[in-house]
Amino acid sequence: MTSLIANGINAKxxxxxxxxLCGFRRLPCLQRSVVQVTAPWLSARAxxxxxVSRPALSSQLAEDHVKHWNAERLLTVGLLGVLxxxxxxxxxxxxxxxxxxxxxxSHWGMEAIFADYARPKRVxxxxxxxxxxxxxxxxxxxxxxLFYFNYTDVGVVEAVKMLWRA
Amino acid sequence: xxxCLRLASRSVAANCSSRILQKSLLTTSSRSWAIQQYSAxxxxxxxxxxxxxxxxxxxxxxxxxxxxxxxxxxxxxxGLHFGLLCFAGVMVLLPNSYPYYLTLLAGSGGGKxxxxxSKFIISWPFFFHTFNGIRHLVWDMGKGFSIKTLYKSGxxxxxxxxxxxxxxxxx
Numbered sequence: 112m113t114s115l116i117a118n119g120i121n122a123k124x125x126x127x128x129x130x131x132l133c134g135f136r137r138l139p140c141l142q143r144s145v146v147q148v149t150a151p152w153l154s155a156r157a158x159x160x161x162x163v164s165r166p167a168l169s170s171q172l173a174e175d176h177v178k179h180w181n182a183e184r185l186l187t188v189g190l191l192g193v194l195x196x197x198x199x200x201x202x203x204x205x206x207x208x209x210x211x212x213x214x215x216x217s218h219w220g221m222e223a224i225f226a227d228y229a230r231p232k233r234v235x236x237x238x239x240x241x242x243x244x245x246x247x248x249x250x251x252x253x254x255x256x257l258f259y260f261n262y263t264d265v266g267v268v269e270a271v272k273m274l275w276r277a
Numbered sequence: 278x279x280x281c282l283r284l285a286s287r288s289v290a291a292n293c294s295s296r297i298l299q300k301s302l303l304t305t306s307s308r309s310w311a312i313q314q315y316s317a318x319x320x321x322x323x324x325x326x327x328x329x330x331x332x333x334x335x336x337x338x339x340x341x342x343x344x345x346x347x348x349x350x351x352x353x354x355x356g357l358h359f360g361l362l363c364f365a366g367v368m369v370l371l372p373n374s375y376p377y378y379l380t381l382l383a384g385s386g387g388g389k390x391x392x393x394x395s396k397f398i399i400s401w402p403f404f405f406h407t408f409n410g411i412r413h414l415v416w417d418m419g420k421g422f423s424i425k426t427l428y429k430s431g432x433x434x435x436x437x438x439x440x441x442x443x444x445x446x447x448x
Binding site for chain 2: 184187188191213217220221224232249252253256257259260263264265270273274275277
């Protein structure tokens with residue numbers, strides 16, 4: 112588990128801008144000047160090293176992605192653990208735990224899908240934001256509907272068992 | 278602008294240790310370098326305005342196990358999400374309880390074959406997504422990136438998911 116978190120933190124420190132300058136390694140005197148002369152937009156990006164406060168692309172937001180990434184992996188492991196336990200030892204609490212884990216896991220998954228495909232440059236700023244908003248709405252609805260099912264009906268785990276026994 | 282470029286290249290040429298490059302810089306510095314200072318966004322907008330076509334990518338790239346499993350992982354995740362969404366939404370809207378509708382569906386009689394088929398169709402995406410998810414977690418720990426291991430684990434995921442779904446379908 113700690114290696115999972117450690118890799119998430121190390122990914123941020125990895126500097127990809129060095130690949131841009133590697134061709135100029137043999138001519139250190141030219142390293143800055145040629146890049147600045149011929150492609151200033153390139154050199155502006157290469158000048159400052161990557162860090163948590165300076166994202167590599169303008170499309171990446173200023174927020175640190177590491178915490179989110181770690182939370183995603185933690186939830187995935189938790190989901191892997193809670194599912195067999197809920198099926199072996201059924202209880203209302205575990206029903207709600209399964210519902211919550213699944214809803215958050217699939218919300219983050221869909222968020223990644225929308226962020227990857229419904230990009231501002233492709234579908235326009237409004238649609239890209241609307242897609243993320245629609246995802247939040249759908250996930251909230253899913254969570255509420257699953258909780259409603261747990262409360263008023265047999266519960267998610269029992270529902271799957273009944274479907275298999277039918 | 279051109280003057281700045283010429284001055285810059287002259288000073289660079291003076292400091293440069295490489296004789297050949299120094300010579301070429303000094304001789305070409307008198308020419309005006311047709312270099313336009315674009316920002317990345319301006320460059321993209323210019324291309325759009327000119328109507329330049331995009332190079333083929335998805336249509337020409339070879340289908341490989343790695344990429345196919347990756348997109349299937351995404352597709353199964355999306356499918357499971359929307360399936361659950363439909364189920365939960367329908368259960369909110371319908372007046373009666375789940376056992377009532379289950380006995381209704383079971384009683385309507387599609388036969389054993391339909392029951393087995395539907396159990397397989399429901400469980401395979403779940404098992405594939407779960408097993409490939411474990412494969413992803415192993416990658417997140419930094420392991421299993423050699424081509425051989427990628428393909429081995431990939432085939433294992435496909436095989437195990439089909440096996441698990443078959444077992445679930447007949448249980």
